[in-house]
Structure formats: structure tokens, C-alpha cells
């Protein structure tokens with residue numbers, strides 16, 4: 117599956133931080149049961165790589181790695197089973213590591229120049245991050261004119277209420293957000309609630 121196909125199949129990509137390694141599999145199962153299959157597991161906690169390994173075994177899950185900020189993380193995440201990666205920004209060292217590892221990357225961009233630099237480096241599927249502080253829907257519509265050949269996954273400040281408006285932008289394939297994995301539901305293992313949130317996200321339509 118190409119990165120664009122993964123994005124188009126997603127609608128919403130949950131941004132996941134695993135505090136307890138025992139949560140990885142039931143969380144992935146709960147999200148997949150609700151129709152959310154593309155999962156971004158961040159390296160913000162010590163359990164990120166282990167969680168990717170465990171979640172990649174869950175039937176139906178398409179697992180990626182998030183918060184890639186160090187070159188050595190690319191090969192480690194690929195070896196753990198990640199099939200795509202997401203970074204908050206892009207640097208020459210990350211570009212080199214990405215190309216060496218072969219792990220598909222959705223790099224974070226925030227300005228027209230960053231988008232153009234990413235495009236020059238060969239990336240046409242981009243994350244707009246942080247999406248709302250970057251200008252949100254107004255920004256996405258404004259850059260669709262001069263830079264029509266890039267597709268975004270805006271992430272940062274998006275909710276179930278605002279997601280439909282983002283999905284309606286012609287240069288948006290999916291959105292990212294942490295609202296599908298609330299801390300309290302994770303802490304208490306309320307997987308039914310997470311499946312309900314996933315169901316609502318999977319049913320979103322562009323508005």
C-alpha cells in the first residue's frame with residue numbers, strides 16, 4: 117500500500133502514546149473494531165517501539181511510527197513492523213535516514229517554504245503540523261492554489277467537531293488527532309469507549 121493509499125483509507129489517524137505496554141494490543145483491537153485501522157504510534161514514551169511490534173500483529177491494523185525526530189529511529193521502527201512514519205518536521209539527516217531505511221514518511225511542514233523544500237526532497241504527502249496554529253483550513257485552502265500537487269494530513273488541534281471541515285479541503289486526505297485515545301479511557305482500560313470514539317471517527321464525512 118502506498119502512503120497516499122494509506123492516507124486515503126484512513127479518514128482519521130489516531131496519534132497514540134503508550135504509557136503501559138499491556139495497553140498496546142487491546143487498544144489496537146478496540147480501534148480496529150471501530151473501523152480505525154491506520155494507527156500512528158509515537159516514540160514519545162519508552163514503550164513506542166515495543167507497542168509497534170505488538171500492534172503490527174493485530175489483524176486489520178496498519179501501524180506507523182510517529183514523532184520520528186532522530187535518524188536512527190527509522191530503521192528501528194521499520195524493523196519493529198511500522199509500515200509508514202510521521203515526523204513533526206524535516207531535516208537533511210532525517211531525509212537521508214528515510215531514504216536509507218525505505219520507510220515511507222509523512223513529514224511535518226508548517227509554511228509554504230517548508231512544503232516546497234519537502235516537495236523538492238521527493239515528499240508529496242505531508243503532515244501540516246501543528247495544523248490549527250499553522251492556520252488550519254484557511255491555510256490549507258490558500259496553499260492549494262500555488263502548491264496543488266501535495267496532499268496533507270493536518271494534525272494538531274483537530275477534534276471530531278472540526279474534522280469534517282478539514283476533510284472537505286481538496287488537498288486533505290485524512291486528519292490526525294489524539295482525541296481517539298483519551299488518557300482516562302487508556303488508564304482504566306475502557307476499550308469499549310475507544311471503540312465508540314473510533315466508530316464515530318470512521319463515520320465522519322466531509323462537510
Ligand code: 3PG
Pocket residue numbers: 131271272273274292293294295
Ligand atoms: C500531538 O502533537 O500530540 C498531535 O499532533 C496530536 O495533536 P492533538 O492532541 O491536538 O490532536
